Amino acid sequence: MSTSSELIARSNRLGADPRNTNYAGGNTSAKGTATDPVTGADVELLWVKGSGGDLGTLKPSGLAVLRLDRLRSLVDVYPGVDREDEMVAAFDYCLHGRGGAAPSIDTAMHGLVAAPHVDHLHPDAGIALATAADGPELTKECFGDRVLWVPWRRPGFQLGLDIAAVQRANPQAIGVILGGHGITAWGATSEECEANSLAIINTAAAFLAAKGHPEPFGSRLHPALENRRERAAELMPLLRGLASTDRAQVGHFVDDDVVLDFVGSAELLRLAGLGTSCPDHFLRTKVRPMVLQPGGGTEESIREIHAAYRAEYAAYYQRHAVADSPPMRGADPAIVLVPGVGMFSFGADKQTARVAGEFYVNAINVMRGAESVSAYAPIGEAEKFRIEYWALEEAKLQRMPKPKPLATRIALVTGGGSGIGRAIALRLAAEGACVVVADRDATAAATVAAEIGGPDVAVPVTVDVTDAAAVAAALREAVLAFGGVDLVVNNAGLSISKPLLETTEADWDLQHDVMAKGSFLVAREAARVMVAQGLGGDIVYISSKNSVFAGPNNVAYGATKADQAHQVRLLAAELGEYGVRVNGINPDGVVRGSGIFASGWGAQRAAVYGVPEEELGAFYAKRTILKREVLPEHVANAVFVLTAGELSHTTGLHIPVDAGVAAAFLR
Known part of the structure; x- marks a missing residue:
């Protein structure tokens, strides 16, 4: 195994256990030789974890690679502790080849300590000794002369010099406790260095367990609330x-x-x-x-x-x-x-x-x-x-990348497990939002959330939007997952295509419960959160061309879509004082990828128009002005445009996403 591969493996093992170091904390290094591609001669190099990154997930691209002779020569030009920050820029002149990641402030520590392998870690047990009022005495009691105390110094070149001096003066030592900070260990081999790091951590933990008071925080004054x-x-x-x-x-x-x-x-x-x-x-x-x-x-x-x-x-x-x-x-x-x-x-x-x-x-x-x-x-x-x-x-x-347009925004998308809802959830996440994928189908919601990423970017929530208690519970889950809600998309829906005389009361109630009542319940609970936050927000209704256009054989669907469309106007007028904008989108003919069309609506509408179901999307496209088929992604694009900030002064608007249906033009 190469020196760098060995270092990566050791780093990943150490970083995988939170008892050894915190996320993105600490750094590791290895020294070795490689062939200089210019001279063909062997050259001593230092591979060290670069600035940023995490030991547990460190990859070769996260290593900085430096010429050891040049790095050690910096001692001769070191201008003193008052100007030690200048040394970070000097590390760039020590890089080997492309150099890999940017060198961190701790690079000097790794280069100046005279050991082939060095670990600098932030274990809780080690920092406990490092922050104890009598840390030097406790360190000696715990480790004898195998681990020495280095007084607090801000990370930098001088700290590297301090540790190197302690190591030279104490050849028996395997590492140091850094006052107020953490630990540093070293070894002749990667295995020995890792063993020494773990020995320091485990010995400190055992010392605290054996010597420590069982109730260091005193009595429990405030028990945990059951609720x-x-x-x-x-x-x-x-x-x-x-x-x-x-x-x-x-x-x-x-x-x-x-x-x-x-x-x-x-x-x-x-x-x-x-x-x-x-x-x-x-x-x-x-x-x-x-x-x-x-x-x-x-x-x-x-x-x-x-x-x-x-x-x-x-x-x-x-x-x-x-x-x-x-x-x-x-x-x-x-x-x-x-x-x-x-x-x-x-x-x-x-x-x-x-x-x-x-x-x-x-x-x-x-x-x-x-x-x-x-x-x-x-x-x-x-x-x-x-x-x-x-x-x-x-x-x-200042080097951090520019945030995406929806960064820090928390979105909840109903009906997010398929079709238009899935496309919206994916687009909002791609633009930086945290997304709560809400759907009555738990498996579908979980699948889309997993497709987006882990729980840091998306979580699934199972909810029946016709149930007020379930909607309130879903909003609580969103709040606990990400802190609140800023952007709600009322997309959950279904459709039943029947002539008036065949439309049952149950058909009517189901359509209105899911879309009219469901949208109302979701908007109401979301508004509670948005008002409490005081950060404004967006509520977007996925309505339909049918909210303004009288199509055949869909009285229940068209009526409930008209209800949704008017909710947009009513809520835009009411919630504006809280900075909450309410807008709608009127899609039409979204066949491919649509959950509604796949569940029977497509076959019903194809029968109404006398075309094969597989040709329904093309049929809808031919009757539009643009002669283009509408896809779920096109609806998602409209949601993004409405919520990304450029239309900050727009509320109460309905945007058609129908490729142009003249009869549905808004008047």
């Missing part, structure tokens, strides 16, 4: 709206035991107020969380606590900002803790929100470990600010 998920669904839209004061956010909710134990504890306010310590933690969770009253409190109290949080964050920025500090990025919380309920986390997308919550769970574990054997003593506020508003971190943020 906490229902309460979370009530709180989330308001919290998401507040967390989006500066920029729109997606939400995530966690109520597992580790969170409930912490948020219900006597020491919650003290420990939460100290904030997190490891740079990876607070870069994603902000300097400290926002803590609500037990159960969440009233809306008024929540708004007051949020206002106080924003004022304190602004003051924190002002206390530490200097002339060249980046602008304040936003004063809203990333983490909200609610005794008895759980933890809400927020981010620019679902993965970011979820990972922020995972990092705070890491921080809880760290606090538990440190408090169990000592006192939790994270790095100081000024140091946190230096990292949060680090010029290098700002540059990384």
Whole structure:
């Protein structure tokens, strides 16, 4: 196995276990030789995980490859700790060939430590010792002289020099505890390095378990509410709206035991107020969380606590900002803790929100470990600010790709398991939205959600839109999955084609229950969430050409589509004051890929027009002005146009997607 392949395998193993390191945290490296394609001579290289990425999923493209001789020569030109940020740019001059990924700030650590293999990780057990008030003494007690203490220093070139000096002075050592930060281990072989990393982690965990106090957070003052998920669904839209004061956010909710134990504890306010310590933690969770009253409190109290949080964050920025500090990025919380309920986390997308919550769970574990054997003593506020508003971190943020048009928007599509609904769900997800695929067919909804991606981008919800309780439950699921709802597409439908004298009362009721009543129920529940969020929103009705055109043998279908069309006008007028826009789309002749046509409507309409069912789409196309067949994707395109922001001042509109049917022109 090649050096780089061996490194990838080790990284993936270490990164697969959250006890070893957090998501996207830490880095690994290996040194070896390769042939220089220019000279043909052997050259010493360093393969090291590049900036960003995750150890558990690391691939060769995520490695930076550097000339070791040039990297080590940087010691001779190092201008000192006050200018160490300049060294990151110097790494570019050490790259071998195309170089792979961009080198991270920790590259110096890996290059300067005199060992063929190096791991830098963020295990909870290791950080617990690193953040304990008497961390140096505990490290010696736990490891003797095999693992040494390195005082806190911001990641960078000087930290690499510090670790290298400790290693040289202690040839018996297998690694170090980095004060306030994490661990670094090394070895002569990849296997030895991995074994040393795991030995440090496991030894620290065993030490904490054997020596630690069983109740480091004190007594449980606030037990978990039995209805906490229902309460979370009530709180989330308001919290998401507040967390989006500066920029729109997606939400995530966690109520597992580790969170409930912490948020219900006597020491919650003290420990939460100290904030997190490891740079990876607070870069994603902000300097400290926002803590609500037990159960969440009233809306008024929540708004007051949020206002106080924003004022304190602004003051924190002002206390530490200097002339060249980046602008304040936003004063809203990333983490909200609610005794008895759980933890809400927020981010620019679902993965970011979820990972922020995972990092705070890491921080809880760290606090538990440190408090169990000592006192939790994270790095100081000024140091946190230096990292949060680090010029290098700002540059990384500026390199992020431009968000997609529907980024941060949460969409719910009824009838999303097939046909037009499926096409809409796929298009909205492709444009950056989180999508809730709602359908009465659980298998169909799950299939489409899986087609879109994992639960960070799409979730299925089983719902009968004629059932008010089921609709309310579906909206609660959407809120708990992504934080709220911004974009609802009323697409669920069916059709029965019969002459008036053959149309039964049951036919009429079924058509109206699914489309007229169902659309009303979904719009009503969605509006509750949108009003609570205060972020505006979009409701789109998939109506029909038949809402304005009197086709033969479809009195029940045409009447209920006309009902939907007028709901658009009524709700547009009513919900505008909340920034909610309501628009409609009138498709016609969507045969291919249509769930309605496949379920019998196609055969019925083909019989009405006297054409074979397989030729129905072509028949519809021939009678249009454009002579083009309408597909589900064309309806999805119209939904995107209505909701992507360019038509921000449009509400109450019906857009025909029928290839041109003159009799259905709106007047």
